[in-house]
Every structure is written in C-alpha cells, then in structure tokens.
Amino acid sequence: MPTAISWERATVTSSDRVSARCEELLDTRPETLREAARDFGGLVHAPPLGVLRPRSAAEIKDALAYAGPRGIPVAARSGGHSLYGQGQADGGIVLDLGELSAVGPVTGDRVEVRAGALWRDVLAATLPHGLAPPVLTDYLGAGVGGVLSAGGLGGASHRHGLVADSVLELEVVTGAGEHLVCSPDRHGALFHAVPAGLGQVAVIVRATLRLAPAPALVRRYCLYYPDLDGYLSDQHLLATDRRFAYLEGQARPLEDTAGGWHYMVEAVAAHQGPTPPDDTALLADLSFDSAEITDLGYAEFADRVAEDEEILRASGEWLHPHPWLNLLLPEDTAASVVTDVLADPAFTDLRENGLVLLYPLLTRTLRAPLFRRPHGEVVLLLALLRTAAPGAADPMVAANRTAFEYARAKGAVAYPVNALPMSPADWREHYGSQWGTLAEAKSVHDPHGVLGRGHGLWL
Ligand SMILES: Cc1cc2nc3c(=O)[nH]c(=O)nc-3n(C[C@H](O)[C@H](O)[C@H](O)COP(=O)(O)OP(=O)(O)OC[C@H]3O[C@@H](n4cnc5c(N)ncnc54)[C@H](O)[C@@H]3O)c2cc1C
Incomplete structure (x- = not known):
C-alpha cells in the first residue's frame, strides 16, 4: 500500500541503516562462531552472536552504535591469544581486527600500526629502517591490540617499561561509539585508560609507537x-x-x-x-x-x-x-x-x-x-x-x-x-587506588558496559 511504504521510508533513520548494515555483515556461520569461541588458553568457549570484520574505524563505530544501546557484549580480537576467554563475547559480537593490520609508514623514530597487526609484522616493517619497538614480548605472534591492552612485558622492560609505554598516540572507538584520536595532551584521561586498560573503555584502531635503534x-x-x-x-x-x-x-x-x-x-x-x-x-x-x-x-x-x-x-x-x-x-x-x-x-x-x-x-x-x-x-x-x-x-x-x-x-x-x-x-583490589579512575573512564566512555566483559571486572 503506497501510504505504508512512504511511512516506512520516512522513518528509516541513519541508526536503522547502521543496524541493517551490522546485521548484514555479521558472520554467524557455525564454524565462525566456534573459532571465535576459542583462544590460546583453550579453556573458555563462549560462542558469540556473530563476528564482524571491520575494515575501518567507521565500521567499528557502527558496530558499537548498534551493540551499545542493545547491551550486546563486544570483544575486540587481534591475535586471539587470550588465556581465559578475555577476547570472547558470550552472546555478543567479536570484532575480528584481522582486516585492520596495516603497518607503516615509519617516519623518523615512530611507526603507525593498525591494532590487528601482529608484532612480527611491526618488526618486519621497522627493521629495514634500523629501528625496533624499545620493548617486545617474547612472542611476536601476539596481536598489537591485545598486547597494548595487557601492557606487554619483555626482556627490555627493566630498561624501557611496558610495550604499551612506547605508545605516543592512539586512534580509538569508545564503547559510546565515539571515534577519537588521543594522546597524553589530547583527551588525556581517555588516553591513559587504554594502554594496559584491558580493553575496558575503547577499541584500539591504530597506535603510533616510538621506536629505538635496533642492534644488528x-x-x-x-x-x-x-x-x-x-x-x-x-x-x-x-x-x-x-x-x-x-x-x-x-x-x-x-x-x-x-x-x-x-x-x-x-x-x-x-x-x-x-x-x-x-x-x-x-x-x-x-x-x-x-x-x-x-x-x-x-x-x-x-x-x-x-x-x-x-x-x-x-x-x-x-x-x-x-x-x-x-x-x-x-x-x-x-x-x-x-x-x-x-x-x-x-x-x-x-x-x-x-x-x-x-x-x-x-x-x-x-x-x-x-x-x-x-x-x-x-x-x-x-x-x-x-x-x-x-x-x-x-x-x-x-x-x-x-x-x-x-x-x-x-x-x-x-x-x-x-x-x-x-x-x-578481586579486580577492585587489583586496581586499588586506580579503581576510581578506571570506573569513571568506564562510565564516560562505555556507558552501556558492553566492552571487554570477558575479563569479568564488573557485576
Ligand atoms: C606464546 C605466548 C607467549 C607470550 N609471551 C608474553 C610475554 O613475553 N610478555 C607478555 O606481556 N605477554 C606475553 N604473552 C601474552 C600476550 O601478550 C597476551 O595474551 C596478549 O593479550 C595477546 O594479545 P592478542 O591480540 O594476541 O590476543 P586477543 O585475544 O586478540 O586479545 C587479548 C585481549 O586484548 C583485547 N584486545 C585485543 N585487541 C584489542 C583492541 N584493538 N582494542 C582493545 N582491546 C583489544 C581482547 O579483547 C582481549 O581482552 C604471550 C602469549 C603467548 C600465547
């Protein structure tokens, strides 16, 4: 009936279009769900509703705009080496960042890396310039996003701290669906809640890392x-x-x-x-x-x-x-x-x-x-x-x-x-004096509490 069609057209909002696109892109094949419910730990198996493979920050933003108001859990997955389901999204959406894995350019003493890259790819891109991240973990098959979220410890940590301490700038999409670039001087509170922040407030899309001279x-x-x-x-x-x-x-x-x-x-x-x-x-x-x-x-x-x-x-x-x-x-x-x-x-x-x-x-x-x-x-x-x-x-x-x-x-x-x-x-005790800071960042940047539920920080 013409009137009904025009009524439907008039009410199709941009948010409906985002929902339709997310639902269309969601990979719900049984083998995909099985794979997303596996990690290196091999101990927790929580199948998601589906897996999205974003090709841009805009697509991550769409996914969070879709999932947030619906209270659908979202987990970012970079290298997939979680030990206990931390990168899984029980009944939710796994953002598989494999398509966002470009590394470069290397400019001066820094490199731009997409969060889905592996550290092996980062090193391969920087070594021809005689440079390397100041700290690497023991295993270069882990993902950039996952290691920055954990912190990252390695043999050079006694000199240079965490892998995450070499981050100069981050491009993120917050749980509230905001696409932001942050650094110590720009959205500083958000920036400080991301490295070693267990993916609780934002999905890392890209990081600018400081490099150091690499030995031969x-x-x-x-x-x-x-x-x-x-x-x-x-x-x-x-x-x-x-x-x-x-x-x-x-x-x-x-x-x-x-x-x-x-x-x-x-x-x-x-x-x-x-x-x-x-x-x-x-x-x-x-x-x-x-x-x-x-x-x-x-x-x-x-x-x-x-x-x-x-x-x-x-x-x-x-x-x-x-x-x-x-x-x-x-x-x-x-x-x-x-x-x-x-x-x-x-x-x-x-x-x-x-x-x-x-x-x-x-x-x-x-x-x-x-x-x-x-x-x-x-x-x-x-x-x-x-x-x-x-x-x-x-x-x-x-x-x-x-x-x-x-x-x-x-x-x-x-x-x-x-x-x-x-x-x-346990988590409240773990964070001690930093618990308030993390809780504040969570309420501002992930108000629906959809990100990083696999860690079990919140009730
Ligand atoms: C063989 C081996 C050796 C290791 N050696 C070391 C070591 O020497 N030092 C050390 O510190 N660690 C080490 N680890 C641990 C490893 O660094 C962590 O498990 C790391 O979190 C894995 O990252 P991933 O991206 O591969 O895993 P994922 O499972 O993809 O991610 C891990 C966590 O980070 C979150 N996350 C992933 N991507 C993003 C993103 N883009 N934005 C926000 N959150 C994100 C996930 O949701 C999940 O909670 C080792 C692991 C293995 C398997």
Missing part, C-alpha cells in the same frame, strides 16, 4: 645458579645497573629425584659487530656456576619463539589448553613464594611440561597508570606456563587460584594475562 647482533648469556638466593641477588644487581639490553630468567627443574630446581639468568648484550661485548666486564662480579654464550642475529633472537610454535603446532600441543599464571611478586617475599609454589604438588607437571619464567622489573620504568605492580623498586615476574592434556585443565586452573591467593597475601599482584577466575571484588 646480540650476544646471549645463559648463566646458571644452583640456589635461588644467589640468583635473585644477581638479578637485582642486573636490573638496577641495567648493564644488559635484555634481562630475563627461568627456574629450571634439576634432573634429580628430589624435585630440586636451579635458576638461569638469560641476559643479552646488543652490538653492531665487529667489536663484540666485553664478556669479562659484563660477568666478572656475578656469582653463577656455569655459563653458555651464543651469538645471534637480532631478528632471529626477537622471533625465537616462532620455532617452538612450529614444533608445538606440529605435535598438536599448541592447541591444547594453557592454564597459565603470571604473577608480579614483591622482592621481599619473592623467594618464599617461588619456593613454595614450585614445591606445591599441584604444580609438579611444570617439571615435565612447562616453563617457569622468573625475572626482575624496575618499577619506575612501568609508566601506564593502569598497569598494577607490587611495592618496591624491583619486582619479579613469575610466569608459570603449563600445557594441559585436553580435559585435564580444571584442577590446574583451581591450583592457579590457590597460588594467586597465597601470593596475593604476600603482596603479589596478577599480571592479567592469566587463566585465573577473578571476581569484581
């Missing part, structure tokens, strides 16, 4: 310590005098029947060749037992986990559950927490099929206000990285929770890339 070569020193006290004492010295470009370390199981551990500093000196680092000057005052020294190209060193990934993919273990626990320990209780957790029968499998990272960070270098850390000049990352047989992970997640509570009572803080159930009360 690195010399890697693996220094072995029989006892934890000697190890921690040298790690303190190395973190504070910053003689190495890169500093990490591990607890490693001894091949004895008594269940003992020894410890390994992994330190790297960068150089351009032909003059190699002075080993004697670097090592003379340290108390290690034995050392292995190797020379590597910088690019090979930076992407060293790629080889492990290939092996684990071939064996199928890459797709097994990963009940990982990352904690930041204050220096004064670190030795007792490490000793007790490593002796806990619930973590025995770490000896056979796991990796224990234990390395120092200098707190004054960690600048993003939402990145929480224990008190003290030096804190230690304790990363308990386990792989479970399919179906066997639940007790390991429960053990993570017990270890977290034990460590928290001794001043530890979670580094929130974890397979760790956390209640809103």
